Every structure is written in structure tokens, then in C-alpha cells.
Amino acid sequence: MDALAALLDGPRARQAFLLRSTLDPPWSLRIQDEAPLTLVAMVRGAAVVVRDGGGAAPVRLGPGDVAIIRGPEPYTVADDAATPAQAVIHPGQRCTTPDGGPLSGLRDLGVRTWGNAAEGATVMLTGTYHLDGEVSRRLLRALPALVVVARAEEDSPLVELLAEEIVRDRPGQEAVLDRLLDLLLIAVVRSWFAGNLSEAPGWYAAYGDPVVGPALRLLHHQPARRWTVASLAREIGVSRAALARRFHGLVGEPPMRFLSEWRIALAADLLLEPGATVGSVAHEVGYGTPYALSTAFKRLRGVSPKEHRAAVLAAA
Structure with missing residues (x-):
């Protein structure tokens, strides 16, 4: 077993939270679900990820880009860093307005799909590992709070494949999606380490x-x-x-x-x-x-x- 195989032997999604979001601007989602690890993959359009904390600059995602966000600290995903939060995602994927009320404007749009427009200018996929045990602590410690791998760095068919499978409703589909999420995480981490050896663990x-x-x-x-x-x-x-x-x-x-x-x-x-x-x-x-x-x-x-x-x- 080589170093990377040992590092990546941990991802084991089990009925992971997977969602396809289709959105027209302005939109902004405040994520405070306390999950240990989340992947955000852009299928169409663009978004920014803003981590909590002073001095954290917004990081832009374009089509085909994938972000790995390490929890449990909150963060925001939006069309623009200046857009006020419209929805807050709590632990257990409970969604409210910023003042705790019921959501309006964001709605169910089909199998594992929600948003404010059926054919939004932005389409992104979100995959969330619920528990520390699904991702090895060694892998979590090896990653910075936010990793972004551009499509040019990891031109993999996995984002497109996950986009196709996430909207299907077939027997055993949850297992298929869990494994695709694991594969995407492994591919992105491998690509990131290849380009950032100085930030790899000792x-x-x-x-x-x-x-x-x-x-x-x-x-x-x-x-x-x-x-x-x-x-x-x-x-x-x-x-x-x-x-x-x-x-x-x-x-x-x-x-x-x-x-x-x-x-x-x-x-x-x-x-x-x-x-x-x-x-x-x-x-x-x-x-x-x-x-x-x-x-x-x-x-x-x-x-x-x-x-x-x-x-x-x-x-x-």
C-alpha cells in the first residue's frame, strides 16, 4: 500500500447527503451543519465559498471545479460574497431562513434537487459526509480548511457522472451515489496533493x-x-x-x-x-x-x- 492509498483508504460514505441545487442569482446559502467534510462540485455557472473568520477571502468556483470543505466551522456558498444569506442549513440538513423561519423561494424540484429555478444559471452538486468515521481522521488532518481543484487540474468524468446519477431513483441508488462520492473525493485529494506537495502531511x-x-x-x-x-x-x-x-x-x-x-x-x-x-x-x-x-x-x-x-x- 503506497502513501496515498493509505491516506485515502478511509472514505466510506454511508447514505451520504447528496443534493443537486439549481439556482438563479441572487442566492446565498449559509452552511452550519457541522459536518466533518463536504464536497461542492460545479456543473454549470459559478459560485463563491466564504469561510468564517476574519481575513478569509472568497474563493471562486467555475464549471467543473470541485471544493472540499472541512468542518465543523460554518461557511457560506453564494453567487456573490455580498449577497445576504437566504437560507441556513443546520445539523441534520434542517433548513430555515436566517431568523429561523420557514423557507420561501427555495423549493423541492425533483429527485435530490432543489433551488429557486428549475433550469437555473447555476447548477452545483453537494455531497456531505455526516460522521468523522466516514472519513479517516488522518485524511481530515492532512487537508486545509478549504481545498479547490480546478477542472483544468482534474479533468475527470466523475462530476458529470455524479450529476447524471444524482437525479435517478433506482433500487440501490444510495449505494451507487455513496461510492461515486468516495471516488470523487479520492480523485480531488490526489490531484490536490500532486500540486501541493509542500502542504502534504509530514x-x-x-x-x-x-x-x-x-x-x-x-x-x-x-x-x-x-x-x-x-x-x-x-x-x-x-x-x-x-x-x-x-x-x-x-x-x-x-x-x-x-x-x-x-x-x-x-x-x-x-x-x-x-x-x-x-x-x-x-x-x-x-x-x-x-x-x-x-x-x-x-x-x-x-x-x-x-x-x-x-x-x-x-x-x-
């Missing part, structure tokens, strides 16, 4: 290091192995002290802490598989007992494995 850049790179590959590919810093150093032919010093310097954390976070990220996904138990997952990711996995999981995630699984399934 461990991603460290993959090219002759000492740390092989160590990262071993940890990613064999997480269940009983690793120690000494055994990892022996495997790649360097001293324990040299590996520990170089790994921490390039990645920003010790090897065993990195391994613990990687194991728990894998466990969080595996726990959602049908028939999975805490015991079976513990063995698969390198913990000798269910208790050991539960202890590590709660230390890093703040909840037990069973609580994590119950929360994700309840939300889905």
Missing part, C-alpha cells in the same frame, strides 16, 4: 525517505505484526536510535504512535463490516485481546469500539 512526504519510507510501508502493509521500534529498525537495516530519530523528525510522531493510530483507523472501518466482532477485529489489526483493542480505541477515539459502531449504524 508522513506523506516522508514516504520518499530511504529510511522512513520503507518503515511506513511495512507499518501500512502489515499492521497486525508485533512491531517494536527495534524490530522495525532491523527489518530495514538501520539502528533503533537512527530510525526513531529520523521517523519522529519527518513524520512528527514516534513510530509506535503512528502504528497505533493506523491500527485504530483500520479497526474503526472493520468494526462496521457484517459479522465483525471486537475480538476478530483486534486480531486483524494487531491487538492480542478484545480488551487491548478496546483500551487503545477509547484512548484515541474517546469511545469504545461498540459505542463507535452503534453511533455509526444509528446515524445510517
Whole structure:
């Protein structure tokens, strides 16, 4: 597993919120749904994204451009930065006017479609991951608050394909849309990293290091192995002290802490598989007992494995 594959192994949309918006200006949507990650893809027309906070300049999106917006901080998507908000999107995708009243002017326009004009000058697609567990924390930490990849940088058919599929109402359509959203996220992140290596996380850049790179590959590919810093150093032919010093310097954390976070990220996904138990997952990711996995999981995630699984399934 290479560095990017390891980073992107996390996106697992589960009945994600997906919406096609068709709008004529002026329009402005205030988003405060607290979602960990949202994609906005422009099919037609243009929009600006304005993050909260002083000094955050509006970022313009044109046809084919895709924005990744990391939550939970609020932001606004509008035809123009000066347009006052007309609708506020709350957690659970509840929509109100800015003063909390019922919406007028924005309405249902068909399957997963809403807006103020059936054939609006602007058409955009929104895909929202509801829970942290649907996108790995390592990926969320690797991304800035707002990523924009222009169509010229990622000329992929995925935006057009998602635009076609989002308005269809067929058996199993939610699963199709979830996977398309995951693919689009992966494609956009891959393209962004290719053009912004200086902003990539330390461990991603460290993959090219002759000492740390092989160590990262071993940890990613064999997480269940009983690793120690000494055994990892022996495997790649360097001293324990040299590996520990170089790994921490390039990645920003010790090897065993990195391994613990990687194991728990894998466990969080595996726990959602049908028939999975805490015991079976513990063995698969390198913990000798269910208790050991539960202890590590709660230390890093703040909840037990069973609580994590119950929360994700309840939300889905």
C-alpha cells in the first residue's frame, strides 16, 4: 500500500447527503451543519465559498471545479460574497431562513434537487459526509480548511457522472451515489496533493525517505505484526536510535504512535463490516485481546469500539 492509498483508504460514505441545487442569482446559502467534510462540485455557472473568520477571502468556483470543505466551522456558498444569506442549513440538513423561519423561494424540484429555478444559471452538486468515521481522521488532518481543484487540474468524468446519477431513483441508488462520492473525493485529494506537495502531511512526504519510507510501508502493509521500534529498525537495516530519530523528525510522531493510530483507523472501518466482532477485529489489526483493542480505541477515539459502531449504524 503506497502513501496515498493509505491516506485515502478511509472514505466510506454511508447514505451520504447528496443534493443537486439549481439556482438563479441572487442566492446565498449559509452552511452550519457541522459536518466533518463536504464536497461542492460545479456543473454549470459559478459560485463563491466564504469561510468564517476574519481575513478569509472568497474563493471562486467555475464549471467543473470541485471544493472540499472541512468542518465543523460554518461557511457560506453564494453567487456573490455580498449577497445576504437566504437560507441556513443546520445539523441534520434542517433548513430555515436566517431568523429561523420557514423557507420561501427555495423549493423541492425533483429527485435530490432543489433551488429557486428549475433550469437555473447555476447548477452545483453537494455531497456531505455526516460522521468523522466516514472519513479517516488522518485524511481530515492532512487537508486545509478549504481545498479547490480546478477542472483544468482534474479533468475527470466523475462530476458529470455524479450529476447524471444524482437525479435517478433506482433500487440501490444510495449505494451507487455513496461510492461515486468516495471516488470523487479520492480523485480531488490526489490531484490536490500532486500540486501541493509542500502542504502534504509530514508522513506523506516522508514516504520518499530511504529510511522512513520503507518503515511506513511495512507499518501500512502489515499492521497486525508485533512491531517494536527495534524490530522495525532491523527489518530495514538501520539502528533503533537512527530510525526513531529520523521517523519522529519527518513524520512528527514516534513510530509506535503512528502504528497505533493506523491500527485504530483500520479497526474503526472493520468494526462496521457484517459479522465483525471486537475480538476478530483486534486480531486483524494487531491487538492480542478484545480488551487491548478496546483500551487503545477509547484512548484515541474517546469511545469504545461498540459505542463507535452503534453511533455509526444509528446515524445510517
